[in-house]
Amino acid sequence: MIVVTGATGTVGSEVVVGLRERGATVRAVVRAGSSGPAGWDDAVERVAADFADPESLDAALAGADVVYLLVAVHPEMAGHERNVIDAAVRTGRRPRIVLHAAAGVEHRPEGVRFVGSHVSGLDHLRASGLPWTVLAPNGFYQNFLGMAGSVRSGTLAVPGGTGAVSYVDARDVAAAAVEVLATDGHEGAVYTLTGPAGLTHDELAEQLGAVAGRDVAYTALAPEQALAGMLGAGWDPWRAEGMVELYGLYASGQAAAVSPDVEKLTGRPARSFAEFAAEHAAVFRD
Numbered sequence: 001m002i003v004v005t006g007a008t009g010t011v012g013s014e015v016v017v018g019l020r021e022r023g024a025t026v027r028a029v030v031r032a033g034s035s036g037p038a039g040w041d042d043a044v045e046r047v048a049a050d051f052a053d054p055e056s057l058d059a060a061l062a063g064a065d066v067v068y069l070l071v072a073v074h075p076e077m078a079g080h081e082r083n084v085i086d087a088a089v090r091t092g093r094r095p096r097i098v099l100h101a102a103a104g105v106e107h108r109p110e111g112v113r114f115v116g117s118h119v120s121g122l123d124h125l126r127a128s129g130l131p132w133t134v135l136a137p138n139g140f141y142q143n144f145l146g147m148a149g150s151v152r153s154g155t156l157a158v159p160g161g162t163g164a165v166s167y168v169d170a171r172d173v174a175a176a177a178v179e180v181l182a183t184d185g186h187e188g189a190v191y192t193l194t195g196p197a198g199l200t201h202d203e204l205a206e207q208l209g210a211v212a213g214r215d216v217a218y219t220a221l222a223p224e225q226a227l228a229g230m231l232g233a234g235w236d237p238w239r240a241e242g243m244v245e246l247y248g249l250y251a252s253g254q255a256a257a258v259s260p261d262v263e264k265l266t267g268r269p270a271r272s273f274a275e276f277a278a279e280h281a282a283v284f285r286d
Contacts, residue, residue: 001063002181003095005029005051005084006070010142011100013037014174015068015181016044022182029060051080057087064091066181069121070100073114075238081121085128096131096187098180103138103166103255106190112245113238133186135177137193138255139246140170141276144208148283151212156205157219159226159244161251164198166258169271176265191261196270198256207274211281223248 002019006012007028013036019026020041027045030036036046049056051071061067067088071080081099088095101118108119118136125132150157173193180186199207201218209216221229223244230240249255262270277284 001025001027002066002068003027003029003061003064004068004070005049005060006068006072006100008034008036009070009072010140010170011174011177012068012070013039014171015070015177016040018174018178019182020044022178024182027060027064051083052076054083054087057083058090061087061091061095064088064093064095066096066098068098068100068177068181069125073239073242077114078117078120081117082124085121085125085130088130089128094130096133097125097128098133098135098177098186099125100177101134101136103136103192103194104249105134105136107254109249109254112249113242114246115249131187133180133188134190135173135180135193136190137168137170137173138195139165139167139250140173141167141195141271141273142170143167144204144277145280145283151205151208151216151284152286154214154216155219156201156208156216157221158201159221159223159247159251160201160218161220161247162200162202163251163253164200164203164256165250166194166196166198166256167204167273168193168195168262169276172262172266172270176262179265191265192257192259193262194257194259194270196258196272198258199273204273207277208284210274211277212284212286214286220251 029049032048047060049060071077102115105118205216205218227244
């Protein structure tokens with residue numbers, strides 16, 4: 001049985017569907033009161049659990065052979081990852097853990113709390129003695145859908161400096177995860193999941209403009225300007241500060257490398273940003 005945590009999110013929900021299409025027995029870990037997306041079939045077992053509640057995790061992981069460990073961005077996310085790993089150990093079955101981390105986790109960058117949380121989780125996983133694999137995706141194309149209003153007004157404004165980023169489609173991440181979860185031979189591997197090109201935000205703005213039918217200009221916000229904007233929009237400080245740190249990594253060019261791992265795992269090239277933008281053109285147009 002394959003247990004999927006974070007099962008109702010952008011990637012996790014697609015992973016559940018992909019595993020069921022392959023005939024896998026799937027248990028989806030959901031929040032209390034959630035039944036999961038409508039696209040799940042009746043064979044998906046839904047189990048409510050709380051990452052901060054070890055007893056609920058013990059019940060969720062009972063009988064697991066493989067666990068997809070995906071937690072939400074949260075001030076306690078490092079602890080949440082450790083709690084799931086500890087629950088997996090307590091099963092006594094030595095399930096294989098597939099940790100959904102972030103690109104660059106193996107390089108242990110300092111000053112980026114989101115990545116640092118995954119570094120802590122990976123260290124705990126390695127020390128657990130359980131078999132493990134890491135999926136380390138770069139930022140998602142889908143995040144740009146949340147900037148559609150700005151794009152429609154002719155602006156892409158983020159604190160990304162001039163660095164290129166090899167963003168990736170979340171659907172490609174899910175497809176890679178399904179392959180790793182459903183097949184053997186991945187123990188000890190770290191797969192970095194990126195799109196087919198590293199693009200600057202100027203280039204991304206140009207591609208968005210092409211589908212929006214208007215010029216879109218990139219504005220490189222100063223970190224403090226971006227932070228003030230996120231806080232003004234109601235973001236919690238921990239998450240807002242973390243996003244500014246992440247964009248600092250992007251601005252430095254440390255997220256530009258392109259990996260072949262999506263194609264290696266799925267057998268097809270990663271989707272390009274231009275493909276993604278064209279597919280969602282209606283969202284970016286007036």
